[in-house]
Amino acid sequence: MKLAGIGELPLVEKLRDRFSRKKTGVLLGIGDDAAVIRPSGLPLLITTDMMVEGVHFDFSYATPYQVGYKLVSVNVSDVYAMGGTPQYLLLDFGAPGTMELKSFTRLFDGVEAAMKLYGVSLVGGDVSSAGELVLSGAVIGYGKKALRRAGARAGDRIYVTGNLGDSACGLALLKSMKKPVEIEKGKKALLPPLSWKVIRPLITRHLMPTAVRPGRFADTASAMMDISDGLLIDLSRLCRESGVGALLYEEGIPVSDALREASAQLRKDPLDFAFAGGEDYELLFTSPRSSVAGAFCVGEITGQGMIMQDRRGRLRKISAKGYRHFGVQD
Amino acid sequence: MKLAGIGELPLVEKLRDRFSRKKTGVLLGIGDDAAVIRPSGLPLLITTDMMVEGVHFDFSYATPYQVGYKLVSVNVSDVYAMGGTPQYLLLDFGAPGTMELKSFTRLFDGVEAAMKLYGVSLVGGDVSSAGELVLSGAVIGYGKKALRRAGARAGDRIYVTGNLGDSACGLALLKSMKKPVEIEKGKKALLPPLSWKVIRPLITRHLMPTAVRPGRFADTASAMMDISDGLLIDLSRLCRESGVGALLYEEGIPVSDALREASAQLRKDPLDFAFAGGEDYELLFTSPRSSVAGAFCVGEITGQGMIMQDRRGRLRKISAKGYRHFGVQD
Numbered sequence: 001m002k003l004a005g006i007g008e009l010p011l012v013e014k015l016r017d018r019f020s021r022k023k024t025g026v027l028l029g030i031g032d033d034a035a036v037i038r039p040s041g042l043p044l045l046i047t048t049d050m051m052v053e054g055v056h057f058d059f060s061y062a063t064p065y066q067v068g069y070k071l072v073s074v075n076v077s078d079v080y081a082m083g084g085t086p087q088y089l090l091l092d093f094g095a096p097g098t099m100e101l102k103s104f105t106r107l108f109d110g111v112e113a114a115m116k117l118y119g120v121s122l123v124g125g126d127v128s129s130a131g132e133l134v135l136s137g138a139v140i141g142y143g144k145k146a147l148r149r150a151g152a153r154a155g156d157r158i159y160v161t162g163n164l165g166d167s168a169c170g171l172a173l174l175k176s177m178k179k180p181v182e183i184e185k186g187k188k189a190l191l192p193p194l195s196w197k198v199i200r201p202l203i204t205r206h207l208m209p210t211a212v213r214p215g216r217f218a219d220t221a222s223a224m225m226d227i228s229d230g231l232l233i234d235l236s237r238l239c240r241e242s243g244v245g246a247l248l249y250e251e252g253i254p255v256s257d258a259l260r261e262a263s264a265q266l267r268k269d270p271l272d273f274a275f276a277g278g279e280d281y282e283l284l285f286t287s288p289r290s291s292v293a294g295a296f297c298v299g300e301i302t303g304q305g306m307i308m309q310d311r312r313g314r315l316r317k318i319s320a321k322g323y324r325h326f327g328v329q330d
Numbered sequence: 331m332k333l334a335g336i337g338e339l340p341l342v343e344k345l346r347d348r349f350s351r352k353k354t355g356v357l358l359g360i361g362d363d364a365a366v367i368r369p370s371g372l373p374l375l376i377t378t379d380m381m382v383e384g385v386h387f388d389f390s391y392a393t394p395y396q397v398g399y400k401l402v403s404v405n406v407s408d409v410y411a412m413g414g415t416p417q418y419l420l421l422d423f424g425a426p427g428t429m430e431l432k433s434f435t436r437l438f439d440g441v442e443a444a445m446k447l448y449g450v451s452l453v454g455g456d457v458s459s460a461g462e463l464v465l466s467g468a469v470i471g472y473g474k475k476a477l478r479r480a481g482a483r484a485g486d487r488i489y490v491t492g493n494l495g496d497s498a499c500g501l502a503l504l505k506s507m508k509k510p511v512e513i514e515k516g517k518k519a520l521l522p523p524l525s526w527k528v529i530r531p532l533i534t535r536h537l538m539p540t541a542v543r544p545g546r547f548a549d550t551a552s553a554m555m556d557i558s559d560g561l562l563i564d565l566s567r568l569c570r571e572s573g574v575g576a577l578l579y580e581e582g583i584p585v586s587d588a589l590r591e592a593s594a595q596l597r598k599d600p601l602d603f604a605f606a607g608g609e610d611y612e613l614l615f616t617s618p619r620s621s622v623a624g625a626f627c628v629g630e631i632t633g634q635g636m637i638m639q640d641r642r643g644r645l646r647k648i649s650a651k652g653y654r655h656f657g658v659q660d
Contacts, residue, residue, distance in 0.1 A: 130462070
């Protein structure tokens with residue numbers, strides 16, 4: 001059965017019934033003109049991100065479940081990146097009438113799974129027909145102190161919370177495989193000679209990224225953001241907002257064994273994925289501390305400019321032009 | 331110059347520069363991972379509405395300015411409908427790369443004009459390419475007491491805050507005229523034999539609706555909502571949420587002279603527009619008071635069922651089936 005055969009109102013009813021359970025603080029959830037939330041006394045964090053079929057994802061390699069899951073993760077990641085706690089989700093859904101009800105349901109299965117993971121509650125949304133699938137999410141959360149991109153100081157170390165480049169490499173693999181893999185149902189896929197053990201973590205990082213809780217990182221960070229467009233471009237943003245520069249250690253960039261193995265197969269430098277691939281959804285932060293447990297030091301904040309120190313100790317300027325393309329330019 | 335020739339980042343920069351002025355309470359606006367808002371101590375009202383080209387509007391009869399203006403109005407209307415005060419706006423913007431920068435700018439001119447009217451501040455958003463223009467707005471506001479759709483009691487009177495049907499009739503006129511009218515620049519258009527005096531208020535109500543502030547209506551209302559899908563369907567929702575019925579007086583429905591005149595020309599019953607046209611964005615509320623200054627009494631709340639009393643005093647059942655189509659069925 002297709003969405004066009006059902007109509008907007010029954011679809012909204014389905015969502016209302018499904019997401020009617022209210023968490024603490026929700027005085028009124030889905031179904032009225034607006035949701036009503038009890039005030040918490042903490043500063044509000046508000047963010048929004050959209051995902052458009054053919055731009056942010058493609059059903060030639062992603063399932064509706066994964067798309068729904070990812071929408072929640074990318075929005076939650078922005079609240080975590082401020083050192084906050086996500087609480088409430090809004091979701092606008094536009095899709096062609098030819099979309100199957102089953103796909104609609106699976107997309108919201110993915111949304112629900114991610115909501116449970118992060119402890120957020122769906123409090124409102126809108127449903128419309130559209131030429132392609134268009135999702136717009138907004139997350140509202142709380143944060144005692146908001147960790148901005150501004151705040152890094154010369155001498156601070158630069159940290160990331162996990163391996164970089166997996167997501168971008170996973171996307172490259174998915175585009176080679178040219179079919180969706182229902183990892184959420186435990187399904188596997190092969191791309192010889194790469195084993196599932198190599199493929200799985202990479203495509204999972206792309207299809208169903210998990211936002212990183214700031215936890216103890218927030219206590220030590222002087223500036224923080226999440227990595228969505230790639231380490232280089234996002235670090236350059238943090239530096240611009242803070243009015244500082246950066247020296248990156250190529251050697252310090254954490255990359256997974258899976259990324260190394262798959263990159264070799266794709267004849268790519270794993271660091272290209274790590275520097276400019278994007279959609280890592282790891283946290284990038286600066287701290288005056290010389291080490292932070294659970295995070296990887298990838299460089300240090302300087303007065304100005306962006307410099308890379310390669311494995312042999314050579315220094316190279318990181319060109320701003322390089323941010324929007326793959327790799328680092330001299 | 332087209333959006334594709336500019337790229338996402340410069341567009342975001344333009345918006346950031348333009349909407350950087352922060353209102354009270356905004357600790358951090360556009361440009362970081364999330365906006366930060368000082369807590370107010372009042373309950374939060376949160377709502378979202380999307381508008382899709384070809385579904386909610388069409389550039390064959392609407393200008394980008396009008397579309398931007400309307401997006402803000404329809405979202406603000408939902409906060410007003412809870413008896414609240416809108417404060418903060420999020421806006422996700424998706425458009426084809428072929429869209430002209432001039433249209434993008436004009437759309438945000440419309441957004442800005444409406445923001446000023448309502449006193450809301452843009453605190454976040456996202457920009458993406460998309461197959462058609464897709465806008466997703468979210469508004470966050472405050473409300474001391476939230477006026478729900480539930481709350482109407484048998485014996486309450488039913489009120490609306492203004493003329494109904496103008497917007498739907500305006501849309502019918504626009505579809506006949508088949509060209510946009512830049513009413514925001516004082517431009518006029520004719521559709522003989524109708525005069526501009528008749529056309530102007532009708533198409534303005536459709537293209538640039540103004541949300542109605544609840545003001546004193548909130549003090550007396552037992553239940554409230556805004557009329558977006560038409561009086562009949564929206565009243566039926568209010569009744570369902572309140573667990574009551576309604577008796578509508580056909581005679582009490584406020585319709586404008588412009589609507590009467592244009593309807594005659596279109597060979598339509600003005601009441602068809604008023605009952606089922608939609609997009610009026612007037613407030614619909616119930617109150618135990620026998621009269622409310624500035625509002626029109628259109629009926630009374632009963633125990634159950636929905637009944638219409640026509641001008642001759644005859645009673646007719648309002649069929650639920652009729653809500654989604656034009657007019658009232660026996």
